[in-house]
Amino acid sequence: MTKARILIAMPLFEGWEHVEHTLLSVQAQTFRDYRVLISVDGADKRSYEACKRFSDDPRFKIVVHERRLHWNGNINWLASQLREDYFCYWQHDDHCAPDYLQVLIDYADRHPEAASVYCDMQHFGTRNDVVRHKSVVGFALERVLEQARRANPAAIRCLVRRAAMVSALPITSATTWTVAVARAGELHRIPRILYFRRNRPDSLGMQMLTMPEEEMLAFTLEYGLGVFKYAFPLVQKEEIGPLLSMIADQLVNAQIRKRWQVDFASAAPQLREKFLARFFETAVREFGVSPAAVQEGRERLALISSEAQRATREGGVKVRPGFWSKAIAALSHPTKSSRRGRG
Incomplete structure (x- = not known):
């Protein structure tokens, strides 16, 4: 049997x-070295029963954890088993075109x-x-912020x-994971629909929308600090303040992932200040x-927020692409620091 080049990692809980x-979509892949x-x-026995017949295929292995790991723990355990060249996170209820893996690995190798x-x-x-997302390229800091x-x-x-x-x-x-990958290298898009993502009303993502306020605050804080973690080593001392702002x-004005973050636009001002105090502390x-x-x-955030509020009052938009692009360019200009390398 040819040595596998791809680890297809599938966390499974109540997905029978x-x-x-x-x-079956995985088995139908034209690329076979996985x-x-x-x-x-x-110990989700019903889900195990739903997939145990696939263990007849020597490429498939099922591991049952008696203790509940939750999504984070499960995906980290799967990542710890990686020995192949590539990691492929495959959600248990999604499916892909038969040439999905072949198209991706051919491109990745090139x-x-x-x-x-x-x-x-x-x-x-x-x-x-x-969903069509453009490639994220450029220097490391530029990729992280973009x-x-x-x-x-x-x-x-x-x-x-793998690296x-x-x-x-x-x-x-999942959100900070994408930022970490951007820190490691470029993110390249193949403009073909090969992945089909199921959306269910009882999915984990939908459950997150009903999180209590304190949990939502913690999730928003974790995302912001995760972005800072990967950007911080790439800036010079005098750029830390602008980076924080x-x-x-993004967290309190633009809210790119607003569905899973606190809506500070409609929240009480005290909640916004409480969150910002936590973030900076x-x-x-x-x-x-x-x-x-x-x-x-x-101080910079106060100026930016004032601009956002004025734009909203005047019928503008809260997300200001022009501002963001200029700010990224100012921080990530390659001549400023050797730490902004492409790796």
């Missing part, structure tokens, strides 16, 4: 209804600068739109190069950011 169809690892969480290679994504179920702005979910539902995957560990959320602006505590940088970040 759709997993058989998904695994290994499938199905990680059944929380483009070693790409940390991840993804295609266009067709939603079905409760949504029917097509991915934070776009919040492209396709960047992990694809092929991720990029290892550098992203431990994974705390850019990330805070945690940056000091966990990353050693100086009080002067925090003060500069707060």
Whole structure:
């Protein structure tokens, strides 16, 4: 048997209804040099029964965890088993075109600068739109900030190069995982619809929309600090304040992933201030950011927020692409620092 080049990693919990169809989609792939690892969480016997017949295929292995790992723990366990060239996160209720893996790996082998290679994504179920995200290229800081702005979910539902995957560990959320991969290398799009993503009213993503306010605050904070974690080593000392203001602006003004973040536009001002205090205090505590940088970040954020509010009153938009593009260019100009390399 040819050595596997791709690890197809499938976390599974209460997915018995759709997993058989998904695994048939995996078996139908024209590219055959892969290994499938199905990680059944929380001793979910019904899901195990739904997929156990696939263990007759020597490329498929099912592991049942008695203790509940939850999504983060499950995806980190799967990543720890990676020995192949590429990691492919495959959701248990999604399916792909038969040439999905072949198209992606052919491209990835020709483009070693790409940390991840993804295609266009067709939603079905409760949504029917097509997700098309442009490639994220350029220097490391530029990629991190651009991915934070776009919040492209396709960047992990694809092929991720092994080195990029290892550098992203431990994974705390899908959103920060995409930013970590962008730090490791470029994110390349193949403009073909090869991935079909099921949307269900009871999915984890939909459940997150009903999180209590405190949990939503924690999730929003985790995302912001995750972006800062990967951008912080790439900026110079005098750029820390501007970087903090850019990330805070995305969280409280632009809200790219607004569905899973606190809606500060309609929240009480006290909640916004409480959140910002946490954000800046945690940056000091966990990353050693100086009080002067925090003060500069707060002052810049106040100016940006005033601009956003004025634009809203005048019928403008809250997301200001022109501002964001200029800010990224100012921070990530390659002549400023050798730490902005493409790797």
